[in-house]
Amino acid sequence: MKKALTFALITVMSFFLISCGADVPAETTAHVHSYASEVTKNATCTEDGVTTFTCSCGEIYTEVIEAMGHSWGEWAEKTAASFVADGVEAMACANCGEEQTRALDQKPLKVLFIGNSFAVDTTDHAPRMAKELGVKEMKFGVLYIGGCSINKHYANMIGKKADYTYYLSRGGAWTTTEGYSVQRAIEEDDWDYICIQHGTGDGSRYTQSTSYANLGRLVKLVKQAAGDRAIIAFNMAWVMEPDSTHKEMQSYGGDQLKMYENLTATTQSCVATVEGIDIVIPTGTTVQNARTVVKRLLTRDKFHLSKDLGRYMAAMTMLEAMCGIETDGLTWRASGVSAADLEIAKKAVNSAIAEPYKITQQ
Numbered sequence: 228m229k230k231a232l233t234f235a236l237i238t239v240m241s242f243f244l245i246s247c248g249a250d251v252p253a254e255t256t257a258h259v260h261s262y263a264s265e266v267t268k269n270a271t272c273t274e275d276g277v278t279t280f281t282c283s284c285g286e287i288y289t290e291v292i293e294a295m296g297h298s299w300g301e302w303a304e305k306t307a308a309s310f311v312a313d314g315v316e317a318m319a320c321a322n323c324g325e326e327q328t329r330a331l332d333q334k335p336l337k338v339l340f341i342g343n344s345f346a347v348d349t350t351d352h353a354p355r356m357a358k359e360l361g362v363k364e365m366k367f368g369v370l371y372i373g374g375c376s377i378n379k380h381y382a383n384m385i386g387k388k389a390d391y392t393y394y395l396s397r398g399g400a401w402t403t404t405e406g407y408s409v410q411r412a413i414e415e416d417d418w419d420y421i422c423i424q425h426g427t428g429d430g431s432r433y434t435q436s437t438s439y440a441n442l443g444r445l446v447k448l449v450k451q452a453a454g455d456r457a458i459i460a461f462n463m464a465w466v467m468e469p470d471s472t473h474k475e476m477q478s479y480g481g482d483q484l485k486m487y488e489n490l491t492a493t494t495q496s497c498v499a500t501v502e503g504i505d506i507v508i509p510t511g512t513t514v515q516n517a518r519t520v521v522k523r524l525l526t527r528d529k530f531h532l533s534k535d536l537g538r539y540m541a542a543m544t545m546l547e548a549m550c551g552i553e554t555d556g557l558t559w560r561a562s563g564v565s566a567a568d569l570e571i572a573k574k575a576v577n578s579a580i581a582e583p584y585k586i587t588q589q
């Protein structure tokens with residue numbers, strides 16, 4: 228007990244002596260840290276940074292700078308979706324440039340023909356062929372009146388005549404409905420392509436004042452009904468066999484090449500020049516190209532295309548020339564189309580697209 232008291236007393240006395248000392252040096256006042264700060268690691272979008280605080284006495288501490296997080300912009304199309312492949316859209320960070328991507332669904336293909344039996348020939352194999360080329364969703368519509376000319380299509384539109392048979396395929400079998408008007412078919416969907424089909428009379432009489440006099444007005448009416456979305460095409464048909472008894476061939480005295488020359492000349496002067504026609508499908512040239520090597524007839528009645536190679540080539544020409552679907556990779560063959568025919572078809576189609584109004588020796 229006594230020992231403890233003595234210790235307390237010494238402690239108190241010591242304190243008194245120091246506090247009251249006459250010459251207390253300034254250096255002994257308490258040191259107050261004064262820190263300089265420096266960012267020693269920058270924060271990024273995804274990683275924290277560090278600020279380091281240093282005092283002259285050597286004391287150091289750090290603070291975390293929180294990661295900034297990405298600063299994403301808007302989604303923007305990088306690769307457009309096509310009829311056969313998904314597209315890509317991307318979004319980039321304004322800070323670090325990192326990119327996120329996501330798929331854009333491939334587009335459904337929607338094609339409408341305002342036509343006749345030549346339109347049926349051209350589209351018959353198209354749904355199956357399109358599927359084989361990678362189109363997942365599709366709609367092919369064909370407005371049909373036998374032998375229907377441009378002038379008659381025009382009069383039908385003016386009169387809103389429900390005189391057409393309407394063939395429709397959504398990738399499978401064709402269905403048939405009677406009593407359609409052009410307006411009704413156009414209004415039933417947002418068509419990617421609307422293709423106008425001329426008849427044989429239009430194709431071989433070849434004067435703007437008669438056969439194609441109303442083509443510009445017809446195109447205008449179609450565009451009014453369809454809106455801006457649809458691309459307007461014209462399918463240049465093929466010429467018949469030299470020994471066809473059809474009166475149009477008779478007027479050429481059985482000269483198939485003369486008929487073809489007239490067809491291409493008027494297509495260039497009276498069709499391709501019409502405002503609003505975006506694409507001319509050179510089906511007639513594909514057929515004529517193939518005729519330079521194929522010995523059998525490509526027509527079934529010297530006039531309409533054969534159901535095998537004739538129709539097959541027409542569908543190929545239409546899908547590639549109008550819809551922009553590359554057909555070089557096609558391996559599917561319609562019944563009656565041989566492996567050799569497939570190669571002939573590809574060459575005839577490619578040549579026709581490269582030279583739409585000229586026969587190319589295959």
Ligand SMILES: [Zn+2]
Nearest residue numbers: 260261282284
């Ligand atoms: Zn300090």
Ligand SMILES: [Zn+2]
Nearest residue numbers: 272297320323
């Ligand atoms: Zn970023």
